[in-house]
Amino acid sequence: MEYTKIPRESYTPGEGVNVRWLFTDVINERGYKDLVEIGVFQGKFSRYLLLHTNDTHLSCVDPWAEGYMHKSGNQIPGENVYQFACRRLKGFGDRVDMLRMPSLEGAKTFEDSSLDFVFIDGDHSYQAVIDDILAWWPKVRPGGVLAGHDYGILTRRKHAAMKIVKQEVANVHKAVHTLFDEVGEVVERPGFTRSWWVTKNPC
Numbered sequence: 449m450e451y452t453k454i455p456r457e458s459y460t461p462g463e464g465v466n467v468r469w470l471f472t473d474v475i476n477e478r479g480y481k482d483l484v485e486i487g488v489f490q491g492k493f494s495r496y497l498l499l500h501t502n503d504t505h506l507s508c509v510d511p512w513a514e515g516y517m518h519k520s521g522n523q524i525p526g527e528n529v530y531q532f533a534c535r536r537l538k539g540f541g542d543r544v545d546m547l548r549m550p551s552l553e554g555a556k557t558f559e560d561s562s563l564d565f566v567f568i569d570g571d572h573s574y575q576a577v578i579d580d581i582l583a584w585w586p587k588v589r590p591g592g593v594l595a596g597h598d599y600g601i602l603t604r605r606k607h608a609a610m611k612i613v614k615q616e617v618a619n620v621h622k623a624v625h626t627l628f629d630e631v632g633e634v635v636e637r638p639g640f641t642r643s644w645w646v647t648k649n650p651c
């Protein structure tokens with residue numbers, strides 16, 4: 449597949465979502481409409497998805513619970529992060545739904561084979577990634593994509609130096625391959641993103 453790079457000037461200033469334009473290209477090219485992001489935080493990638501895709505609807509799944517840490521070392525209340533994400537996405541109106549709940553609860557609110565694109569970026573522990581894949585894979589339509597973040601190489605020096613990020617990447621990698629290799633599904637890493645994706649067989 450050929451990817452068309454979105455011009456740099458179409459990024460919102462200060463919101464470098466670097467190479468994730470590969471996703472929006474594929475979403476537009478394949479005409480995907482029903483999207484879900486699991487693990488939304490402040491809504492940066494959600495906004496990017498909505499901004500750069502045509503006539504899509506995005507469900508944002510995140511419990512926005514406590515435990516967010518500011519770089520100063522202070523805790524940030526989950527409610528503040530949730531409100532920030534809501535403000536950021538407000539302009540998209542009914543193209544977006546906020547599902548304030550954990551991933552596995554969120555999955556239960558969708559019919560099987562009802563979603564075109566599901567992006568997992570929530571709890572990065574090994575068992576949580578396994579559980580997320582098992583819960584969301586049936587929700588993806590034949591021909592749709594299940595994808596997730598923190599899988600590939602660490603391109604930013606600050607990330608490569610962080611033990612926790614390295615561990616998360618190892619967890620995601622192991623979980624993805626444990627499940628998909630066994631059933632012969634092809635795991636792709638688009639371009640030089642830090643993400644994985646699997647296209648569900650259309651038949």
Ligand SMILES: C[S@@+](CC[C@H](N)C(=O)[O-])C[C@H]1O[C@@H](n2cnc3c(N)ncnc32)[C@H](O)[C@@H]1O
Nearest residue numbers: 487488489492493509510511550551569570571
């Ligand atoms: C790395 S951040 C997501 C960043 C976002 N995807 C982006 O690119 O802008 C991880 C988020 O996952 C959320 N999270 C943690 N456990 C979760 C769970 N079980 N279900 C859904 N989200 C979860 C956290 O609350 C946090 O906001």
